[in-house]
Amino acid sequence: MLTGKKIVLGISGGIAAYKMANVASMLVKLNADVHVVMTKNATHFITPETFETLTANHVFTDVFDESGSMHVPHVTLGTEADCILIAPASADVLGKLAHGIADDMLTTTVLPARCPMLISPSMNVNMYENKIVQNNMQILREYGYEVIEADTGFLACRVEGKGKLPKESDLVEYILRACAKEKDLAGKKVLVTAGATKEAIDPVRYITNHSTGKMGYAIARMAMLRGAEVTLVCGDTAIDDPLFVDVVHIKSAKEMYDAVTSRAAEQDIIIKAAAVADYRPAEVADQKMKKKDDNLSIALERTDDILAYLGAHKKDGQFLCGFSMETENLIENSRAKLEKKNLDMICANSLRVAGAGFGTDTNIVTLITKENTTELPIMSKEAVADEILNHIAE
Numbered sequence: 001m002l003t004g005k006k007i008v009l010g011i012s013g014g015i016a017a018y019k020m021a022n023v024a025s026m027l028v029k030l031n032a033d034v035h036v037v038m039t040k041n042a043t044h045f046i047t048p049e050t051f052e053t054l055t056a057n058h059v060f061t062d063v064f065d066e067s068g069s070m071h072v073p074h075v076t077l078g079t080e081a082d083c084i085l086i087a088p089a090s091a092d093v094l095g096k097l098a099h100g101i102a103d104d105m106l107t108t109t110v111l112p113a114r115c116p117m118l119i120s121p122s123m124n125v126n127m128y129e130n131k132i133v134q135n136n137m138q139i140l141r142e143y144g145y146e147v148i149e150a151d152t153g154f155l156a157c158r159v160e161g162k163g164k165l166p167k168e169s170d171l172v173e174y175i176l177r178a179c180a181k182e183k184d185l186a187g188k189k190v191l192v193t194a195g196a197t198k199e200a201i202d203p204v205r206y207i208t209n210h211s212t213g214k215m216g217y218a219i220a221r222m223a224m225l226r227g228a229e230v231t232l233v234c235g236d237t238a239i240d241d242p243l244f245v246d247v248v249h250i251k252s253a254k255e256m257y258d259a260v261t262s263r264a265a266e267q268d269i270i271i272k273a274a275a276v277a278d279y280r281p282a283e284v285a286d287q288k289m290k291k292k293d294d295n296l297s298i299a300l301e302r303t304d305d306i307l308a309y310l311g312a313h314k315k316d317g318q319f320l321c322g323f324s325m326e327t328e329n330l331i332e333n334s335r336a337k338l339e340k341k342n343l344d345m346i347c348a349n350s351l352r353v354a355g356a357g358f359g360t361d362t363n364i365v366t367l368i369t370k371e372n373t374t375e376l377p378i379m380s381k382e383a384v385a386d387e388i389l390n391h392i393a394e
């Protein structure tokens with residue numbers, strides 16, 4: 001996702017500097033061209049050689065270091081960067097940047113930059129809460145820097161409190177949101193559903209299906225990276241909630257119905273990737289049902305079809321996209337659902353082909369609209385999500 005992007009990591013003197021090796025490595029795996037700039041104090045915690053090995057680029061610690069191949073490195077790096085992340089940002093670096101002091105390689109690299117700039121302060125809780133430091137963060141926000149709130153937890157100084165560097169994958173997600181994708185969905189409200197519903201039989205048992213939520217989560221995340229304001233309504237999953245997305249956790253089809261229909265009118269795009277139960281037990285036992293010698297039948301009643309409701313109440317200009325999972329007659333059955341539920345598009349996937357369906361990281365999807373049928377090859381669920389959004393954006 002970061003092919004062709006130049007990311008500058010500015011590392012200052014704090015113990016969390018060691019975590020930045022992982023951030024650099026994760027960015028390299030996303031194909032970014034990663035350049036590291038360190039303050040002198042940062043080199044006490046981790047060596048430049050670590051980052052040179054990970055990034056295959058020269059690491060700068062001194063404004064007058066011309067040993068790399070770059071001309072006037074601090075100007076070139078700052079100007080050419082697609083995104084700069086300063087992490088950990090010490091109180092000293094926050095103070096300097098807030099007041100335009102540029103007396104080392106890190107601070108001089110930041111001043112000429114015009115790209116998105118992220119600052120992740122990390123320090124002792126008392127330093128973090130100090131009014132001067134808080135004021136400097138506020139000044140930086142007003143200048144357009146995005147200041148990433150520190151996490152709370154056990155700090156290196158042996159106290160619990162706010163001041164921890166957020167986890168590495170979160171920092172990478174901030175960078176992705178800042179520069180990975182065109183913001184072609186900016187200003188759009190997108191609601192996505194994901195995962196399986198659970199229909200209670202008694203306090204112990206429930207009826208569900210094999211959906212893991214991966215496809216819907218990928219759509220929500222990609223829409224967020226493309227600038228949309230995203231709400232994700234999802235059943236229980238093992239996946240961490242995506243950052244920068246409003247996540248609404250539900251259990252039953254009824255809860256999903258309430259969560260989706262109450263938010264539907266304000267959405268520009270609704271994508272229903274969830275696997276919703278069509279039936280639920282007609283009666284839910286208050287107490288655990290004890291087994292008997294006889295066989296047991298459970299009476300089931302229909303749930304509301306959320307997508308059909310949305311199709312019947314679609315507002316002008318709203319785009320409604322459903323999913324369809326079939327084991328036979330994929331295209332005909334899916335096209336019938338498109339028409340019956342008044343959808344603009346349906347993403348059809350078959351359970352019968354390897355690489356598609358529940359729990360996999362890939363999917364094989366056919367996008368069906370009133371006019372067209374587009375068969376996509378096997379792709380990662382992220383790439384499928386992007387294709388779905390491309391079709392909708394068009």
Ligand code: CTP
Pocket residue numbers: 253272273274275276277278303304305306307308321322323324325326337
């Ligand atoms: N769906 C829904 N509410 C339901 C059942 C399904 O909103 N109670 C939505 C799903 O989120 C999906 C689409 O309808 O986007 C199609 O779901 P699918 O299970 O493939 O089809 P059904 O319409 O339920 O029909 P059938 O089970 O007979 O194939």
